[in-house]
């Protein structure tokens with residue numbers, strides 16, 4: 245059937261485009277429709293020229309009312325638009341006004357996505373010119389809510405869906421994507437979307453959102469970006485019981501079936517786009533993320549944003565803080581609450597940086613870093629039952645259960661939360677941190693003794709009449725620039741040194757003004773005034 249389809253496509257294009265076949269006049273079977281039967285389908289052909297009505301519906305080229313008189317003549321647009329000409333600047337002003345009028349973040353998100361589907365250039369102009377205001381709309385946190393409701397929001401599909409149904413045909417699926425010169429792919433299997441868990445096929449919002457930032461922040465052409473969702477089912481009962489769910493209604497495939505589909509995808513990508521296409525793994529669950537990265541890190545240009553992108557951004561925050569505090573990263577002791585992709589990824593990059601700076605072997609610098617998971621401090625007596633990626637962090641210590649006790653035992657100078665569980669940094673925990681750090685006198689004479697940064701945007705905090713602006717330690721500071729660098733340099737593998745360099749470069753962007761407001765990321769100090777406290 246597959247080969248028949250292909251033949252028909254070729255048949256229709258070669259035979260019917262032959263000028264001789266048109267000389268007879270009359271009603272011709274231009275698209276081979278007369279030859280179609282129920283079993284022998286004919287691909288519906290549309291011959292499109294980017295002009296007239298088609299142009300207005302082509303988001304890549306449409307300018308709406310911004311088409312000039314000359315363009316309206318040249319592109320057969322007369323009469324298809326009302327007479328007014330509205331410049332892109334004015335269109336932008338109008339859209340921003342409309343978006344600001346919406347109360348709900350999801351309404352703003354939908355308005356932005358509709359714009360992207362209508363007029364891509366205007367979408368990016370608006371996003372780039374107002375990136376701080378619109379980032380929380382097209383990205384974290386609103387994109388999470390959008391994924392939860394994805395099925396009901398979208399009128400048109402975005403990105404490429406590769407499900408178990410396409411097993412054996414993944415290369416053909418890639419060829420269906422209309423744009424050929426792809427440079428960056430963001431792929432998810434939807435199993436761990438942000439902190440929201442398994443959203444199955446509805447995770448598509450994440451690759452779409454991340455790639456919008458590749459363009460807005462990294463300058464990569466939209467046509468070079470390909471969002472992909474691999475659908476192997478979902479274990480989310482609510483979605484499985486939802487009659488409007490857009491994905492495969494089955495439990496997640498695991499083991500061989502899962503890895504075969506992923507492998508076919510990875511091979512097809514290389515076959516179709518070559519070795520220099522960048523693949524960003526996004527929001528895979530722990531149990532697959534580490535394995536996929538280890539497996540494909542040596543054969544493809546690939547990185548995992550949640551492990552490595554997050555690690556690089558957090559390291560940048562630490563390097564910035566050190567500029568103010570003085571001293572060396574190796575002077576510090578770290579405690580993580582959460583030992584998943586972010587926790588172990590950040591820990592490893594810190595250990596690498598410590599080793600690089602102090603020339604102490606990596607095995608030794610790891611010992612300055614402690615991680616906790618839901619069962620307590622990761623210690624050597626737990627080693628046999630630990631997942632592989634946690635094992636390097638199992639140091640000699642007696643078991644410790646709670647965070648407060650761990651702070652008392654480890655006496656960290658840096659506390660990092662990478663768990664999905666909220667409200668764990670209690671007053672007691674923070675007081676214990678302050679107590680031990682004052683003893684260590686690592687911050688003598690500093691007014692703002694503590695730095696705080698959060699992954700999602702966090703509203704400013706007023707304390708004793710002064711306003712502090714929490715930095716946003718989000719991988720969005722890393723992946724668009726890292727990706728641009730990888731693509732521009734023609735790299736074929738991602739190395740840890742690149743992540744360290746990205747962290748240093750980001751840290752170099754932090755100014756005195758940021759420091760003076762308690763932020764150790766180059767967060768805008770102005771836009772956060774518009775943040776509602778709910779996203780904290």
Ligand SMILES: O=C([O-])CC(=O)C(=O)O
Pocket residue numbers: 384437438439527549550699718719
């Ligand atoms: O998307 C974000 O805001 C950060 C991220 O990668 C995640 O939470 O998985």
Ligand SMILES: [Mg+2]
Pocket residue numbers: 438526527549550
């Ligand atoms: Mg992520």
